[in-house]
Amino acid sequence: MTAAPITPVHPAPGYLAVSGAEVVFLLLGLVVLGAAVLCVTSRSVVRSALWLVLSLGGLAGCYLVLTAELVAVVQVLIYAGAVVVLLLFGLMFTRAPIGRSADVDTPNRPVAAVVGVAAAGLLAWLLVDAFRLSYLELPAAPTGTAEAIGAAVFRHYVLPFEVISVLLLAALIGALVLSRPDISTAEHR
Amino acid sequence: MHLLYPLTLSALLFGVGTYALLARRNAVLVLMGVELMLNAVNLDLVAFDVWLRDTLRSGQVFALFVITIAAAEVGVALAIVLAVFRLRATVAIDELTDLGEPDALAAERLTGVELAKGADVS
Amino acid sequence: MTRTAWVLPLLPFVAALVGLGLAIRGPAARRVAAIVAALGTGSAAVLAIPLAAGAVRLAGPVQAAVEIAPTGGALTVSASTLVDPLAGIVALMVCWVALAVQLYSVEYLGTDARYPTFAAEVSLFTAAMLAVVLSGDLLALLIGWEVMGLCSYLLIGHYRELPEAPPAALKAFLVTRVGDVGFLLGVLLLGRHAHTFRITEVLAAVPSLSPGVLTAATLLIALGVAGKSAQFPLHTWLPDAMAGPTPISALIHAATMVAAGIYVVLRLHPAFAAAPTTLGVLAVVAAVTMVLGGLAALGQDDIKRVLAWSTVSQLAYMLGAAAVGAVTASAFHLLTHAAFKALLFLAAGAVLHGAGTGSMSRLGGLRHRMPVTFWVTVVGALALAGVPPASGAFSKESVLDGAYAAAHGEVPGVAPWTGWLVLAAGLLTVLLTAAYLTRLLLRTFLGVAREPAAAGAAHEPGRLMSWPVLALAVAAAGLGVLTGPLPRWLGGSLRLDAGLTVVSLLLVATGAGVTYLQWRADPAADPIRRLGPRLTAALAAGLYVDRAQQALVVRPVQAVARLASTADREVVDGAVRGTGRATVRLGRLLARAQLPDVQRYATGVVVGSILVAVAVVVTR
Structure with a gap:
């Protein structure tokens, strides 16, 4: 993997000089984060799924700001489209309570909160410490066009592409097998 | 834009995902937490890719791969969750305790105060 | 002769071991146990005669020592025996009184299932006492001292069914233990500073020891003496120890064990003489105990308790004599006291055995049913009261005369005030002794039977109980003859002053007379009732020392x-x-x-x- 030199062309502007892209990204980020927090603290499981959709959609917007178009589209298609639908189907099949329910969280909750804060804090602190002065020059032309990504995939990452296809096939077959009623309802309880 | 914007968003999103992973009772909700964590990583990948102006677009390609694998993973995981639901009629992960030690489970049911008083665990 | 001295304690010791082995076989071994015990003590008694004779003839101390396991340090530990006239005569006394008691016990404990154990324990005790008497080493003496304490505990608690016996045994053990701690410390102190534990060498080293060390060591040993010989304030165990069988009271708590303390004082007298403070303390203790014992004896209801308090009082006489330097008088009184007190106890045992109770308020008028017992008790009482020609008269007089001499400063190293104190206390005690003895005789043997059933069942004991008693009566009456030869044997001196004798006889007459007159007024009631209920209760409770x-x-x-x-x-x-x-x-x-x-x-x-x-x- 080749990398462009990281030396900045000109000194980075300060944090107080907020560019337009930064404002948009900030707003989208708030949406993403807010929806994620609501997703993980909601008492209703269905609402959790719906907040997740919002979060993932917002994230697609973030990708667009970062000029990664294909990733944004795929994010919407696959994540917000297929994955969340799968999750909703899963909730439906497992008779999840529709309205608010009391026992959505385990007693591990306070520990989880602490650990979550710790994880976020650690990562944030590391990243801030390392990339305080880094500046991302948003290119005028989007970098993540379908053409560019497709060329990259089929030229340089063909093997991983094929492997992932096989992985998808395996996952498909596995899911089918696991869902078969005569295998799942095991005689040896 | 400053690189820290996407990076901090990703870090915070990762923390939120961790919380969901460790705090939720329904297995499907736990999976949602995992999805959030994966998305945080994706954002990092894309941000670094754009920052480095990678000619091979490695970060974005990897982000695509991650999305694909996440989709496969959710499919298989939900199949498992359904199988568990058929067997145990519940998907609350703290009720799936077949592999546990009976003593430890019984002790867990006692409150800390009872244990401190030396209640007998049998 | 030292060989005899080695063997002498071993004979009853072997008898004790055999007896304890027999005791396991149960009551069936009674006859064999009796024979073993009698043999052990008897052979010792026989051997003691030439031992004493030889010791007296040689007049000086004879030692034999065996080094034990060289410690490599400055202190040597040896097993040694020391035979001098005092040791020989006391050993002779111990053996014969023990023999008398063993024979007496065969009949007294005739129905007791645990007689074999009893006989073995008495043999063990005899061995321990002989070890104390004949030991030439302070540590060996200590061993014998402790074993005696053990035997006392075992024997007081012999009647396990009696509720008061086990606590009495424990009390005896604990109170004497308090004293024994002091004894041990004193012995160790002496041994450490004299760099040896051999008695002769310790006594030879006395002049070179500092006064502080001497005083401390002798005071500590005096603590042990007070415990073992039941002196104030460690006297409280002796009256309660009467819960044990009467032969034990006679042997241990009258003649031998309690005399061991006095014996140690006599043995170590050069050390005591060099510590005037200790002598003063001993004189005070003796004086207090004398009077306390006499008063308490006056208020007791049980015959044995009267005799127990009397023993406390008489031991104080011996201690007082030693405190004022009248060593020979102390030894003389020790010997005569052994005879007449053992006699009195065995006679009391006959009353208990015959009438079934020892409580004077339930007795009375036994004179006609038990004449022999009555007359031997009279002999013993005369000896105890100090009426000539009974032996006790001579020994008590010599004690009082020794105190008189010390009071006039005629004894070097003894402060005159101690002499006055002992003399005054001694004379007061003569009065009290006569009073309580008269009360005892009157309430038990004379007058009307208060409980006709008990009096009706009363009978004279059999041969095995009577002959030892009679032998002791002869001794009690006749030991006065020792007045002449004893000072010569022991290398000391005895004084007998006619004036003092008259004074004490007058006191005896007063005490006896007052008691008799009170009794005559109402033969059924207690002669001391005139003292009032509060005082009577105080006397009966030993002036509340025990309660304190x-x-x-x-x-x-x-x-x-x-x-x-x-x-x-x-x-x-x-x-x-x-x-x-x-x-x-x-x-x-x-x-x-x-x-x-x-x-x-x-x-x-x-x-x-x-x-x-x-x-x-x-x-x-």
């Missing part, structure tokens, strides 16, 4: 013991139990990590990776 000890010493110690026991149980055991419990709880706590909770595992993984990341970042 109970409150001041026993109860606080029991509280401390309870505290220690609770601390041991709660703190020490609690710590152990707590450690166990804490470990179990810690284990359970750790087991929580093993719960089949996926979320718990996930939490562990995440926390672990965070910690690793932090560690890597921090140490970078």
Whole structure:
């Protein structure tokens, strides 16, 4: 993997000089984060799924700001489209309570909160410490066009592409097998 | 834009995902937490890719791969969750305790105060 | 002769071992046990005669010593025996009184299932007493001293069914133990500063010891003497020890064990003489005990308790004599006291055996049913009161005369005030002794039987009980003849002053007369009733010394013991139990990590990776 030199062309502007892209990204980020927090603290499981959709959609917007178009589209298609639908189907099949329910969280909750804060804090602190002065020059032309990504995939990452296809096939077959009623309802309880 | 914007968003999103992973009772909700964590990583990948102006677009390609694998993973995981639901009629992960030690489970049911008083665990 | 001295304690010791082995076989071994015990003590008694004769003839101390396990240090430990006239004569007395008691016990404990054990314990005791008498080494003496204490405990508690016997045994043991601590410390102190434990060498080293050390050591030994010889304030165990069988009271608590304390004072007299402070303390203790014993004896209802308090009082005589330097008089009184007190106790045993009770308020008029017992009791009483020609008269007079001489400053190294104190106390005690003895005789043997049933059942004892008593009566009457030869044998001197004799006889007459007149007024009632109910109760309770000890010493110690026991149980055991419990709880706590909770595992993984990341970042 080749990398462009990281030396900045000109000194980075300060944090107080907020560019337009930064404002948009900030707003989208708030949406993403807010929806994620609501997703993980909601008492209703269905609402959790719906907040997740919002979060993932917002994230697609973030990708667009970062000029990664294909990733944004795929994010919407696959994540917000297929994955969340799968999750909703899963909730439906497992008779999840529709309205608010009391026992959505385990007693591990306070520990989880602490650990979550710790994880976020650690990562944030590391990243801030390392990339305080880094500046991302948003290119005028989007970098993540379908053409560019497709060329990259089929030229340089063909093997991983094929492997992932096989992985998808395996996952498909596995899911089918696991869902078969005569295998799942095991005689040896 | 400053690189820290996407990076901090990703870090915070990762923390939120961790919380969901460790705090939720329904297995499907736990999976949602995992999805959030994966998305945080994706954002990092894309941000670094754009920052480095990678000619091979490695970060974005990897982000695509991650999305694909996440989709496969959710499919298989939900199949498992359904199988568990058929067997145990519940998907609350703290009720799936077949592999546990009976003593430890019984002790867990006692409150800390009872244990401190030396209640007998049998 | 030293060979005889070695063998002498061994004979009853072997008898004791054989007897204890026999005792396991149960009551069937009674006859054999009696024979073994009698043989052991009898052979010792026979051997003691040439021993005493030889010792007297040689006049000086004879030693034989065997070094034991060289300690490599400055102190040598040896097993040695020391035979001098005093040791020889006292050993002779011990053996013959023990023999008398053994024969007496065969009939007295004729129906007791545990007689074999009893006989073996008495043999063991005899061996221990002989060890104390004939020992040439302070440590060997200490061993004998302690074994005697053990035997006393075992024998007082012989009647296990009696509720008062085990506590009495324990009380005797504990009170004498208090004294024994002092005894041990005193012996160790002496031994350390004299660099030897051999008695002759210790006594030879006395001039070179500092007065402080001497005083401390002798005071500590005096503490042990006070415990063993039942002197104030450690006298409280002796009246309660009467819960044991009467032969024991005769042997241990009249003739021998309690005399061992006096014997030690006589043995170590050069050391005591060099410590005037100790002599003063001893004189005060003796004076107090003399009068206290006499007063308490006056108020007792049980015959044996009267005799017990009397023993306390008479031992104080011996101690007082030693305190004013009248060593020979003290030894003389020791010998005569052994004879007449043993006689009195055995006679009391005959009354107990015959009439079934020893309580004077239930007796009376036994004279006609038990004439022999009556007359031997009279002989003993005359000896005890000090009426010539009974032996006790001569020994008591010599004690009083020794005090008189010391009071006039005629004894070097003895302060005159001690002499006056002992003399005054001694004369007062003569009065009291006569009073309580008269009361005893009148209430038990004369007058009308208060309980006709008891009086009707009263009978004279058989041969085995009568002959030892008669022999002792002869001794009690006749030991006065020793007045001449004894000072020569022991290398001391005895004084007998006619004036003092008249004074004491007058006191005897007064005490006896007053008691008799009170009795004559109402033969059925207690002659001391005139003193009023409060005083009578105080006398019966030994002037409440026992109660004071109970409150001041026993109860606080029991509280401390309870505290220690609770601390041991709660703190020490609690710590152990707590450690166990804490470990179990810690284990359970750790087991929580093993719960089949996926979320718990996930939490562990995440926390672990965070910690690793932090560690890597921090140490970078």
